[in-house]
Amino acid sequence: MLMTRADPVAFQDPEEVCSKSPFRVLLVEDDLIHFMYCENVLQSIYGDKLVLERAVDCSGAIDALNTKEFEICLLDYLVKDGNAKDVLARVDFGHVTTPVIVVSAFDDREFVLEALRHGADDYVIKGRFSGGDLRQAIEYAIYRKYKELRLRQRALYDQLTGLANRNLLFDRLDETHRFAARHAEKFAVMVIDLDKLKLVNDTKGHEAGDRLIQVTADALVSSLRASDTVARVGGDEFVVIMKNIRDKQGLARLGANILRTVQTRTAAECGMMESISCSIGIAVFPDDTKSQAEMLRMADAAMYAVKRNGGGSFKFA
Template structure:
């Protein structure tokens, strides 16, 4: 989906995070003495801006961290029910942006590297960090998480539209295929190609073409469910994975919505020439084929049949 939607990265600038009020902190610590120490240091740093929550065991830490409500997490290395590795390996850091600082009584290189390897953003030694040490660690962790998310965005998302790129699309396609086969569900692949965009690029320039592409991307996201994946395949072509398909009638309605939304979003752009139409091809698994690669090929072929007939329509494989 587009940046800002539930399926993508919507991370904040680190300076905004560091200056937030209230500043939400999760402390995972089952020892009251050490928790009180952390609480004291955090209150010294943030005063009335601090909003603090505590977890005392692995499951509590996982549940709270997975909520994504916190600006930073201080995670005790040894916690009731397991350790930091048990917590970190069960968090989906692809969707959870909270930086994690591991706090441990163990001051050794191997323990520190293990924590970092499993997803921690920094490491401090229990009972031996001053206010300035913790402040530095928090700011470092927030900046490190921001850079990590930026790198992930560049690797997996299209820079023009914010949609998933081809690499992420094929990863999601494989994931949906396995899930659907396991649960006996149908899914569909939709290929959407914008009509006559080359003429816009040639006559009005690529800036106008890019605005049409962004408008179409926005329209596709608005047309889909949050559980679906929309990607830019390249140029003026988009692909979508539609989960848990009931019948072709619902897909036909969706195609009409996609066409209308693309036309409306493009029409809302100022100083762009004429309406924007699209050609759509759809393949359904397992009705049309049982392999993801063949699904994409069939949907693409259906789209080109629409294109050859003048565009502005849809066709099933």
């Protein structure tokens, strides 16, 4: 799912990353002599595990970082056609998880701080590092990137389900709204709430309730497209953003499928004789309103109208 769950690969333990085989390194260096020096130092650290790729200019470095995965990148501060800042400014660190160590010929604090401000994780001084120094810098950079990614995950993703949280939901809603308004497209918002979570919590405990929420999250993800965003915004409340909607007939079919999938999976998980249903409210842009906030309010009101009628259904705003 796009922007729905945190990527588990990005959060490997630093010790696992440091011991990986192969250990993939991107070395951005246009000087052959220094490239060979770095290659020898890396070889002394990682031996046969080392898989080394070289880039000799800014465009090659940017392309490699944005399209491939490495355990570490050693980025020469002054490189053909630019410098480390030029590379770091054009790398999408929203998605790129490779730690970057800047290799600088200048032992200058301002130089170093500038590189770190632009996204580098550590630095070493060219020609002055031993195998032990470089290993320490690499391990530190990997650990720093791990901490950064964990903080990013906590800021944007729900810890129980791995779904987008409220912060990421509003970011995606704004992005989808702007795109739809510019290109005269429709999109929809669904507000989904489980009908009997309290019954599960009271009869089976809160651990079972949490598991029910996780199963519901999985059911929603499996029912939707890769371009849709699924978020958990409360205890048992979810919001779905669906791009490029054609008509309400298609949304009705999708709503019915979500009801069936959630009911089937949660009932099987909880082992209850009576299946567990959900209530769904749906609002469509621009048919119902052109306001993001009003879409959420209208979908939420439609969902509560379903609940008042016993749940287990969907309703359009």
